[in-house]
Amino acid sequence: MFESLSYLALQQYWWAIISLLGALLVFLLFVQGGQTLLYTLGKNETERTILVNSLGRKWEFTFTTLVTFGGAFFASFPLFYSTSFGGAYWVWMIILFCFVIQAVAYEYRSKPANVFGKRTFETFLYINGAVGTILLGTAVATFFTGSAFSIDFSNITRVSDPAISRWETPYRGLEAALNIHNLLLGLTVFFLARIQGILYFINNVQHDAILSRAKKSLVWNTLPFLVVFLTYVIILLTRKGFAVDPQSGNVYYENFKYMHNLIAMPAIALLFLSGTLLVLYGIIKTILSDGYCKGIWFSGFGTTLFVFSLFSLAGYNNTAYYPSSFDLQSSLTITNSSSSHYTLITMSYVSLLVPFVLAYIFYAWKSINREKITSEEIQTGSHIY
């Protein structure tokens, strides 16, 4: 089946898979957003425990999606893996640290004799929620602004210095956070994750005081979100981008490149707009309607569509998805950085498992979420975080 597809079609297919995983990851960052709200929405120990346990049933989905996103990127576009992870060392290391401390925080938080105390593990959750989301957003933003690296395959024959990819600044990716456009996406992801976290709590928790605070907090997080999100989108659509000549493979700057991509790909434009509207619908409907708790589904689906379209703008329509601001011709495109034809075919068969995986996740999620989390459950449950 996949054997009949051209190499380019497979590269495009795999960029769609990466985009989908990236989009699902951003949706699932509601866990991280929720972690930054424990002390905003929970005013006593029981309330915070309710919030932690509500998130604690979902954190592994986010974590696993991040790991799978990394693995899939490695398998399909190994040159990105090699260049970005080996180059922007500090950004990725800080992100990894944020996720390491998250992974133990739930299980150890309320266990007796946990050595460091409950507050330490709650701080771990906060750091993961705040720093993790901002840096992930900032890292993805470099898909549109570029990074300072160079690539030369012939280096492998230089015995004294064989590294193929080189990062050309000493800040190892931290310089990305100094770019205002990158930071705007980081903050957008941060506030969006908080909004989604609130919408998730509204859907998953049954506790009047928490829900009342959640609604207020939703308003206060939506305002800065709209400011950073709209500013980011306006700059993105008006900035010069990194175009690729499909014949020669040469990379060059093109004014309004991402606006051009949106116009050239109407289906992507539709996802871009409908994603935005669904997110806003989920938020506004929750704010305006008393007792409405399904906002997370609209907002989550909208987030997935929007992020998918964002990745598509970066990778399709002859665009360099990981541009080099140091040496334009070192920029990565989906054609020059992918795995071989054979590996992409093999991995494409594996990708057929994705709908099956999504189906059993949905089924398990529904089974666990049949009843909302209450104070009673926290007191009587057999496995409490």
Added chain:
Amino acid sequence: MFENIDLSLVNWSRGQFALTAMYHWIFVPLTLGLSFIIAIMETLYVRTGREEWKKITKFWMTLFGINFAIGVATGIILEFQFGTNWSNYSWFVGDIFGAPLAIEGIMAFFLESTFIAVMFFGWNKVSKKFHLVSTWLVAFGSNLSALWILVANAWMQKPVGMHFNPDTARNEMLNFWEVLFSPVAVNKFLHTITSGYVLAAVFVVGISAWYLLKNREHFLAKRSILVAGVFGIISSLMLIYSGDGSTRQIVHVQPMKFAALEGLYNGQEGAGLVAIGIMSTAPGDTNSRNVKDFAFRIEIPNILSYMAYGHFDAFVPGINDLVDGNPQKGIISVAEKIDRGKFALESLAQLKDARDKGDALTYNLLKARFNDEDFKNNYFRYFGYGFLNDPNSVIPNVPVTFYSFHIMVGLGLFFLLLLSLVLFNLFRNNLENKKLLLRLSIFSIPLTYLASQSGWVLAELGRQPWVIQDLLPTMAAVSHINTSSVKITFFLFAILFTALLIAELSIIFKQIKIGPK
């Protein structure tokens, strides 16, 4: 030119990978084995309907959860470290190596993470049968995860199913099934997961023994010993069988590792197996810091030859044969391999040069060379040697390799004996009175971790300097980063993981003291 390579960067990068991998491997084997032990216990609960089995299942599940969390925490670093610290490696073999990692995520991690939520939180929310299926799926998922990462590791020990593409300067996959069903991968998978099963069995038996010594939780302790003991003995037999298979493979695919694990310097026919040995600290050859001799050894005649080749008089090459070459036995020297590797590297440099200059004739000639079977089998095969200058640099640390092998094998046999004795006394209803055996069972818990870590030390240190056997040494695989960055992250990981380990142990000890609820 070799002197220009920042060796401290390589060593710090290796140190960081070893640190994170060894920490991760503290927690993984228990997950692999305990998940099945819990699934068996829950099956007994569902079949018998006895609440005691549910209580036992939930107790071990609590310990499983504490261990699982830190296993997840330490695992994420490993996957991304291939990119952050070994970027050249990621490109050179990413076309093959990336696939198992991605499949691991899609097939195994989601299975584990989805059904672990049902396992912990679904007791009163889903049916008994759905819960039981979820517990089995967690066990199946965690072992499936091990399969893919071990397939990837086995490929590094014995690269198969690929070819080198000189245009992209990387190895590309030709046959996925060859990679997946490589005999090295099959053996490695079986050996590694069964080692996890034995570790988990000793863990359960050891903690249950503590309860018996404290004269509490008798029902839980005896039932747990019954399940874990039977599971552990069956696993031990599989462990020994797969270990034997692994050793026979090593002699063919990594003869230097084989010679080092026995401390065999000079090859011989009818070589004996060193049952017990102490390596001298005095170097036997001043040219190599890795060469040591035995101060004392007890040897079983001819057994090494039999172990390696299936007959007692077979010739087993030693370290010196492999370094200096042995024309009579058809072994070429490392110096010759270095020359051939350099020729392959130069051919690649010339090809790139010809392509840049638009010299189609030279380019096509060189391209044809890389497709020529003679060049592939006699030159490109030694590509990684082209990065070396000193023939002695292919000798791994012999004492570490030797001791790790012997500790692993010795303890592996000891666990089989221990589990058999414990089970025997349990069946005779005499276990509570065997205080020494119970104490030995508790003391054996740290020993299982020592054996398990030794296995990986042997597998990884024993194949140095290769990250991909014969194709890529570690110094050519490392990222282009400054040493100080790696030093900082090394210490950050060391501090963080140690702190988390302390918390984990403290929580686990507390839960054991509390006992089942």
